[in-house]
Amino acid sequence: MSGTEDALRLDGVGKQFGTFTALHEAWLRVRPGEFVTLLGPSGCGKTTLLNLIAGFLEADAGEIFIGGKLVTQTPVWERDIGIVFQSYALFPHMDVARNVGYGLRARGVSRAEEAARVAEALAMVRLSSMAGRRPRQLSGGQQQRVALARALVIRPSLLLLDEPFSALDRNLRMEMQFELKEIQQKLGVTTIFVTHDQAEAMSMSDRIAVMSEGRILQLDTPEGVYRRPAHRFVAGFIGDxxxxxxxxxxxxxxxxxxxxxxxxxxxxxxxxxxxxxxxxxxxxxxxxxxxxxxxxxxxxxxxxxxxxxxxxxxxxxxxxxxxxxxxxxxxxxxxxxxxxxxxxxxxxxxxxxxxxxxx
Amino acid sequence: MQRPFLRLFVTPAALVAAGFLLAMAAILQYAVLAHIPGELTPGGFTLRNFQEMLKPLYAGVFFDTVRLCFLTAVLALLAGYPLALAMVRARNPYIKSAILIISVTPLFLGEVVRTYAWLIVLGNQGFINGFLLWLGIIDRPLTLMFSTGGVVMGLVHVTLPVVVIMLSAAISHIDRDLEKAAVALGARPLRVFLTVTLPLSMPGIVAALTTGFAWTFSAFATPQIIGGGRVNMVSNLVYSLGFSSFNFPFAAALSIAGLLLTALSLALFKLLLRPLERMGAK
Missing domain, CATH: 2.40.50.100 (RNA polymerase II/Efflux pump adaptor protein, barrel-sandwich hybrid domain)
Structure with a gap:
């Protein structure tokens, strides 16, 4: 059947808000392990698309496949996705270890396995010593690493990143980008990254989907969108x-x-x-x-x-x-x-x- | 900050506070004076009024009052939480306003009007009994009036607005991304509510419980009219002693004791609920 070879596949997915079309028919196929960025200015539909993939919004048209499975009607909690939010959304009332273990507990994983996998995930983001801390006791970069560990510890079929770097200052942002990319490649997790920052998109992505006014205008490698823009908007948006x-x-x-x-x-x-x-x-x-x-x-x-x-x-x-x-x-x-x-x-x-x- | 303005703005409140302090001082003074039966002017200094309060008849009223207040606060919380949650989370602004208006209206009805409305609902020929009789579920009217149940119902009604307002303030401060993160991690809606929404609304729940408790403590018309003398709270006792028996000193002593009891209960409440409150601490 269709879709089995793709980690994520969108078949003509669209979304209307009243009379406003937030997303025109979007077609997208993402290979397993690929890092694809949805890039565009605010209001271009990239966040809507992310919310549709995650299941926070319901598509008006089209079908969504994750790992070859049709999920258009599947509730968020059964989609098997990891999300890192712009605000990190760490649970303030739980310590770092409980934050990271949340998805495992929701899946009914045994306590021993939860402890082992949380320890492993914290080691991966170099935060083993912070397991007992509350999120507010961590720096912005550490909070983000906890959010990443929490999203990855469940071994999701798809990792979604919603502008995760925008709250960090420039130097830390670069550092986190390298770290995230390294972890992503090591785990081979298929990743959809949403950003309005073209430098971020260029440095991290295997492919970039440049979006404007609810449409994917071009889906290409960073080199492709930079050197062979297919659309006036892309030519103007990428680079100065x-x-x-x-x-x-x-x-x-x-x-x-x-x-x-x-x-x-x-x-x-x-x-x-x-x-x-x-x-x-x-x-x-x-x-x-x-x-x-x-x-x-x-x-x-x-x-x-x-x-x-x-x-x-x-x-x-x-x-x-x-x-x-x-x-x-x-x-x-x-x-x-x-x-x-x-x-x-x-x-x-x-x-x-x-x-x-x-x- | 412009100091002169600050002083100007604070003056009215300070004057009102001073007035209250004077009134309190007067009550405190009355509380330690002897009552002379048949006389409106009190006699000399005595502590008898406070000894009198320990009699089972009066101590029982204090106990009942605390019990009723606690019951009311808990029931108002149980009824108010879903309302507050629905109000904060409703996407449709009309539904939002409708819930707000429905839950806050009791605050704007006069206490007496509101309580008489309950008479119509709870009375032997009232709405509830009439309906149940008509359905054939009961064959003689239930005693809803002049009962603890009726009084609590009336008290919950008037406490609900305060509880809903406090809870909705707390719930609206919960970052929606936290719930989205929880669902995305595989938690079903009930689990999200129990592990994220509810713990994070704890500060609001504690505030609502304590405020609901204190709010109910001063209730007068509801127990007076719906209780009809059979359900007595401290304020009713103060009223009947002060304005039926004209025993001002004892009424004053009861008022003081009621006030102290409220403060004490609230302090105890706060202490007991501390772990709950911490649960939602950021």
């Missing part, structure tokens, strides 16, 4: 892109030539399929798509502001007649040559941008 208006010069089956701001870019042909030569197109330029040019060649502009990031710097440049673009340059060169107000000339960089018909 500036849009340059240009003209399509011509294309073959694979790539197209686009002229914008006096420069000629080579872009993938697919997004421009059906566009006539000479038509207006929008080129989505990221900082690495341009590079500084020597001499009088290239696109001329003036540095508006400079963000120095150590090894590199990003310049915001006002071009002559083509709007503003971003440009990545070596950090030291930026300090020496391009303070705000300095003139600069730019040429096409080594990476290939993407263009869409003018919208």
């Amino acid at each position: 892109a500036t849009v340059l208006r240009g003209r399509l010069k011509g294309m073959d089956g694979v790539s197209a030539g686009v002229e914008a701001g006096g420069l000629t870019f080579s872009v993938p042909a697919a997004p421009l399929e059906g566009t006539a030569p000479g038509a207006e197109v929008d080129v989505f330029l990221r900082p690495e798509h341009l590079q500084p040019a020597e001499g009088e060649a290239g696109l001329a502009g003036t540095v508006v502001s400079r963000a120095y990031l150590g090894d590199r710097a990003e310049l915001l440049v006002q071009t002559e007649g083509a709007g503003r673009v971003m440009l990545r340059v070596p950090g030291l060169a930026a300090l020496e040559r391009w303070p705000a107000g300095a003139p600069i000339r730019m040429a096409v960089g080594s990476a290939e941008p993407v263009a869409f018909p003018a919208g």
Whole structure:
């Protein structure tokens, strides 16, 4: 039958709230052990989708399969999922060990086995010494590790992560991301991760589902959504892109030539399929798509502001007649040559941008 | 914080408090004066009034009062918890308001009006008896009036709003994610309620029990009218001694004793319920 090979499968799952469509038919197949991120701005439907998978919401349309089993009508407590909430949702009236053991007790596991598995789970998140503490006595990072241990100790078929890092400060967030990824890979647990932070999505995911206005616009590897965005929204949402208006010069089956701001870019042909030569197109330029040019060649502009990031710097440049673009340059060169107000000339960089018909 | 404003705002409350203190002082003074039968003005200093209270007739009333208050608080809690939970958790705002209005209305009815309404319900020809007779479940009216059961019913009615308000405040502070986490971990709804919702509402339950208890202690019209002299609480005793026998000193002594008993019971309550309260501590 269908669905047996997928850890999670959504067949046209949709959700309405009154007249508002929170989720249009979503189709998704997640392989066992895969880490898939639902990425999008707030209100894009990613949380609705997570709640549908978990069973906190009932789908209006479509079917949901977890581990090949149809669960569309299955109550939450029988879905065999582990969830880490944004707020961690640790039970304040139980100590760490009882928090972690909650799911095991709900499953009627024997006390001896509960104790053994809780100890194992706490060791996995390096919190064995905290078993007797109450959640409020733990730091944010420790609370999150308890939440993770609690979700994983039941050996769920699916791990759901609802923006789990947003309450942590930046350094801790990076550390927790690595730790979570390591544990996830070691256990091989299929994971659905919800976030609005594209850097998080890029660094952790096997595949990213970019969502907007209740639709999955693109489901691809981090490299795929970054380098081959299939949709204007994806191109604008992933990475810092500036849009340059240009003209399509011509294309073959694979790539197209686009002229914008006096420069000629080579872009993938697919997004421009059906566009006539000479038509207006929008080129989505990221900082690495341009590079500084020597001499009088290239696109001329003036540095508006400079963000120095150590090894590199990003310049915001006002071009002559083509709007503003971003440009990545070596950090030291930026300090020496391009303070705000300095003139600069730019040429096409080594990476290939993407263009869409003018919208 | 602007100090002058603070002083201005606190003044009315301070004046009222001072008035109450004076009244209390007057009652305390009366309590240690001798009663001269047939006279409204009391005699000299005595502690007889307090000795008198130890007589079984009076001590029994104190005991009954504590028992009734406890019973009322527990029953109001049992009736109020589901109401409060439903009110907090109802998604439909109309249902929310309806529950709120229904549960709080008794607070806004005058005590006497509310109690007379109970007469109509509980009387021999009242609604309950009429209905049960009509159904043929009973063949003669049950004695609901002038009974402890009737009084407790009336007391629960007026205590319910306070209990519901206190419980709903506590329940609305419970993070819904905790319950979602519990269901996701495989707990069925009943288990979620028993292991998460109920323990976390304990501070509210303890507050509701103590407040319900203290609230009932001062009840007057309900035991007076529904009890009809057969169910006596401390306030009824104070009334009959003070305004029927004109024994002001003894009535004053009873009032003081009632007040002390309330404070004592509440302290005891608090102590006994401490483990429960801790259960829900964050």
